[in-house]
Amino acid sequence: MKRLRWGLIKRQVAVQVQVITLNLYSLGLFVIQPAVFTAVGMLLSHAAGNAMPDLVYNVIGGGIMGMWSGLVFTSTFDIVDDRRTGVLEFIVGSPTSLATVEAIRTLTNVIAGLLSLSVAFIAALAIFGYSLKNVNFWGAGVSLLLLLFAMWCIGVFLANFLAWSRMSGTFVDYLEMPVAFLCGFMYPIRILPVWLQILSGILPIRWALQAMDESLLGNRDLAFLITHWAVSIGISLIFLGITSWLQVKVHDNIRVSGELSSI
Amino acid sequence: MNPIAIEASSLNKIFKTKMGLWKTKTKSTVAVEDVSLTIERGELFGLLGPNGAGKTTTVKMLTTLLLPTNGTARILGMDVVKHTAEVRKHIGFAFSGSRGLYNRLTAIQNLKYFAELYSLDPEFTRKRIPDLLELVGLSTCGNDKVETYSSGMTQRMHLARALLHDPEVLFLDEPTVGIDPVGSRELRQTIKDLISFGKTILLTTHYMAEAEELCQRIAIINKGRIVALDSPDALKRRISGDSVIEATIQAVQAQVLLDQLRVVDSRTVVELKNSIKPEKICIRTPEPARVLELLSPYLNPQYIQELEVRNQTLEDVYVTIIKGDKE
Amino acid sequence: MIKSLVHSLRIYLAEAWLSYHGRFAITSPFGYIASKLGFPFFLMLFFIYLGKFVGFTNPLYIVIGNVLLIPAANGLNGVNLAIADERQWGTLSYVLGSPAPRLPIFMGRALFYILDGFITALLGLGIAALIFHLDLSKVNFWMLVLCIFLIAITSSGLGFLFGSISLVSRDGWMILTTFVSALYILVGVNFPVESLPPMLQPVAYGLPLTRGIMAARLALQGAGWGVIGHLVTGEVLVGAIYILIGYLSFHLIEKRSMASGTLDEM
Numbered sequence: 087m088k089r090l091r092w093g094l095i096k097r098q099v100a101v102q103v104q105v106i107t108l109n110l111y112s113l114g115l116f117v118i119q120p121a122v123f124t125a126v127g128m129l130l131s132h133a134a135g136n137a138m139p140d141l142v143y144n145v146i147g148g149g150i151m152g153m154w155s156g157l158v159f160t161s162t163f164d165i166v167d168d169r170r171t172g173v174l175e176f177i178v179g180s181p182t183s184l185a186t187v188e189a190i191r192t193l194t195n196v197i198a199g200l201l202s203l204s205v206a207f208i209a210a211l212a213i214f215g216y217s218l219k220n221v222n223f224w225g226a227g228v229s230l231l232l233l234l235f236a237m238w239c240i241g242v243f244l245a246n247f248l249a250w251s252r253m254s255g256t257f258v259d260y261l262e263m264p265v266a267f268l269c270g271f272m273y274p275i276r277i278l279p280v281w282l283q284i285l286s287g288i289l290p291i292r293w294a295l296q297a298m299d300e301s302l303l304g305n306r307d308l309a310f311l312i313t314h315w316a317v318s319i320g321i322s323l324i325f326l327g328i329t330s331w332l333q334v335k336v337h338d339n340i341r342v343s344g345e346l347s348s349i
Numbered sequence: 350m351n352p353i354a355i356e357a358s359s360l361n362k363i364f365k366t367k368m369g370l371w372k373t374k375t376k377s378t379v380a381v382e383d384v385s386l387t388i389e390r391g392e393l394f395g396l397l398g399p400n401g402a403g404k405t406t407t408v409k410m411l412t413t414l415l416l417p418t419n420g421t422a423r424i425l426g427m428d429v430v431k432h433t434a435e436v437r438k439h440i441g442f443a444f445s446g447s448r449g450l451y452n453r454l455t456a457i458q459n460l461k462y463f464a465e466l467y468s469l470d471p472e473f474t475r476k477r478i479p480d481l482l483e484l485v486g487l488s489t490c491g492n493d494k495v496e497t498y499s500s501g502m503t504q505r506m507h508l509a510r511a512l513l514h515d516p517e518v519l520f521l522d523e524p525t526v527g528i529d530p531v532g533s534r535e536l537r538q539t540i541k542d543l544i545s546f547g548k549t550i551l552l553t554t555h556y557m558a559e560a561e562e563l564c565q566r567i568a569i570i571n572k573g574r575i576v577a578l579d580s581p582d583a584l585k586r587r588i589s590g591d592s593v594i595e596a597t598i599q600a601v602q603a604q605v606l607l608d609q610l611r612v613v614d615s616r617t618v619v620e621l622k623n624s625i626k627p628e629k630i631c632i633r634t635p636e637p638a639r640v641l642e643l644l645s646p647y648l649n650p651q652y653i654q655e656l657e658v659r660n661q662t663l664e665d666v667y668v669t670i671i672k673g674d675k676e
Numbered sequence: 677m678i679k680s681l682v683h684s685l686r687i688y689l690a691e692a693w694l695s696y697h698g699r700f701a702i703t704s705p706f707g708y709i710a711s712k713l714g715f716p717f718f719l720m721l722f723f724i725y726l727g728k729f730v731g732f733t734n735p736l737y738i739v740i741g742n743v744l745l746i747p748a749a750n751g752l753n754g755v756n757l758a759i760a761d762e763r764q765w766g767t768l769s770y771v772l773g774s775p776a777p778r779l780p781i782f783m784g785r786a787l788f789y790i791l792d793g794f795i796t797a798l799l800g801l802g803i804a805a806l807i808f809h810l811d812l813s814k815v816n817f818w819m820l821v822l823c824i825f826l827i828a829i830t831s832s833g834l835g836f837l838f839g840s841i842s843l844v845s846r847d848g849w850m851i852l853t854t855f856v857s858a859l860y861i862l863v864g865v866n867f868p869v870e871s872l873p874p875m876l877q878p879v880a881y882g883l884p885l886t887r888g889i890m891a892a893r894l895a896l897q898g899a900g901w902g903v904i905g906h907l908v909t910g911e912v913l914v915g916a917i918y919i920l921i922g923y924l925s926f927h928l929i930e931k932r933s934m935a936s937g938t939l940d941e942m
Contacts, residue, residue: 091465093465097462118854119854126866130867136731180437181437183434263719263722266718273725
């Protein structure tokens with residue numbers, strides 16, 4: 087196994103934070119986006135006559151939405167910006183694989199997305215009086231880690247399309263809402279038609295998120311949680327496997343088309 | 350040790366682009382056709398050609414950024430397609446233009462980032478970066494953001510980045526573009542110093558004087574094919590050791606003079622370089638004495654303002670070869 | 677005078693087509709359709725199920741609102757991207773350094789986006805009728821067409837305003853995109869404006885789109901000018917104000933950006 091290059095990880099994270107994360111829009115996405123979705127959920131709830139919004143799905147779910155939107159945006163922006171500024175060529179031309187660079191970047195973006203979740207969580211606690219009394223902390227903690235892992239796997243998978251060509255990169259943006267819709271970011275999966283629930287099963291995010299939401303609602307059924315965790319890990323690893331195969335194809339294809347430096 | 354640093358054998362690159370919305374047609378563009386060259390270790394080799402000739406495409410294939418459609422290329426004996434990762438450790442490349450750096454980062458931050466991509470030891474990087482910034486004349490602005498740099502400064506940064514990991518082979522694509530004359534001179538000296546340290550350099554440039562000064566051999570590429578490859582002196586000799594006589598004339602009908610000069614020799618080429626008075630004529634001839642004899646009645650400041658007799662420069666050779674290839 | 681008008685019109689139309697064509701030149705027909713319908717469709721589905729979860733029993737309200745936002749977002753983005761993209765490609769200095777008048781250059785770029793948004797909205801309503809059984813039998817078609825065009829034009833004024841920010845900041849287009857998200861709350865897309873907290877309702881009515889969307893909803897139910905005339909007039913007035921503010925701010929900020937040298941920052 088190759089030696090873990092801590093120097094590269096530290097440096098890539100630092101560059102990522104400076105160039106992308108501390109960008110005004112990224113910060114806006116991580117903070118404002120969850121607020122907007124949460125507000126829509128709350129106001130819809132108010133229009134429906136509810137006195138209080140659902141704090142797990144409406145409020146904390148808005149944080150998940152912010153995490154995901156932030157991840158899709160920052161991952162897209164990474165490669166598009168590198169292509170535009172001409173840096174992509176120099177990264178590809180270095181001995182470090184683009185796959186390694188993308189893996190570290192996506193991890194940074196996923197962890198940055200925790201800002202969204204934290205803001206939403208704090209809002210739920212401080213503003214809406216969310217009670218932690220019944221929360222299954224262990225379940226929620228493990229589920230959150232697996233959710234981050236699942237998002238990372240999907241993010242790295244999507245990065246291939248962004249690098250492949252300018253045209254395939256636009257396809258990634260279109261996936262943002264379908265994934266959010268299918269995985270039930272702000273509502274329980276059970277309200278979707280059955281065939282959509284089955285379809286959403288191919289996404290590891292859905293399983294980890296469901297386990298986390300149930301844990302936040304106080305579910306302590308270990309069998310339920312372990313099943314969801316196992317499925318999430320399994321599908322995430324499948325995505326990683328496909329990604330490894332795809333990365334070789336992408337590396338060859340981007341050097342055939344000559345689009346590395348095309349804006 | 351393999352004495353050959355860069356070897357290209359029948360390299361071809363065809364780009365396919367799709368056009369049309371519903372019924373798409375594929376258009377094939379031959380960017381590089383049957384390019385073969387061999388560059389020895391420690392050699393400074395020039396690649397010249399008009400815009401769109403295939404210079405950058407050739408360089409990108411050699412630097413592993415483009416996959417050849419056909420043909421092979423080796424750097425220090427390693428195939429650029431089969432041993433891509435290994436080749437990248439031994440080469441450095443710098444393209445012209447302001448793109449290729451993180452504008453929101455400082456020069457030092459950019460270099461530190463690329464140092465990590467090249468897996469350089471942190472201790473080595475710590476010493477290397479200030480030395481490189483000194484070498485390229487940016488030591489006072491290493492902590493400034495690249496977005497504040499002029500185009501010349503950005504060009505120097507590219508060179509610093511290319512040298513970061515002390516590669517054995519360098520590819521420099523128009524390295525002195527955008528740099529002032531003093532800076533260009535210093536950069537050319539730097540390039541000569543790199544050769545004395547044993548580096549192999551492939552240089553593309555449009556500045557003929559630069560190519561003539563620096564390059565041991567030159568390949569001229571046009572429409573994707575190499576049309577000439579030799580040392581600068583040998584290339585000049587190819588055009589039959591002609592002399593060039595340039596005269597700025599007035600109070601004389603240029604066309605009359607040109608007609609007289611054309612009969613000197615069938616190999617004498619005469620052209621009117623500037624049709625606005627005072628007119629400038631250029632005569633390329635193997636018989637300079639006869640031409641001067643014909644001009645002697647006009648050797649008077651009233652008729653000829655300036656007269657220059659010189660040997661062919663590389664630019665003359667280049668223009669002749671390219672024009673000849675067009676015909 | 678006429679020569680100047682013709683010149684402006686020529687710039688308007690040339691800018692419109694060239695920028696629109698350039699934007700989508702690299703995409704395929706599938707990609708183009710996906711961008712026009714895909715994202716708004718799935719966002720709408722997301723809101724529908726969000727509404728279903730909280731007990732909001734009128735999904736058609738959400739469907740209509742989201743479809744009507746398409747031309748608005750297009751008009752907004754069209755103008756804003758015109759300015760922001762120029763900065764990205766490094767051509768902003770060349771465009772502003774030319775003597776061509778600003779209004780037709782940048783507003784012209786919204787034209788095809790507006791047309792595009794209009795067609796997409798009509799398509800979207802058709803799809804909504806098929807999938808969600810939206811009843812289109814009573815629709816006042818020409819009034820609806822007017823409302824949709826109006827929404828697209830008035831929102832392009834907002835685009836001009838936000839586009840001005842791109843003259844001094846490379847993140848201007850990003851600020852706009854965040855603002856567009858806020859529209860989902862403020863202008864009656866997913867729920868009536870009356871559901872907003874009292875202090876936000878004046879903000880909603882102070883924005884373009886709010887009255888236009890209300891008018892379009894009524895037109896879908898067959899309402900005529902007598903019922904929605906005041907809403908249309910209000911929308912025109914508010915939109916005109918924003919276009920004027922956008923134009924003036926553009927001029928002011930253009931001068932400022934030239935003083936600060938931020939035109940070329942990437």
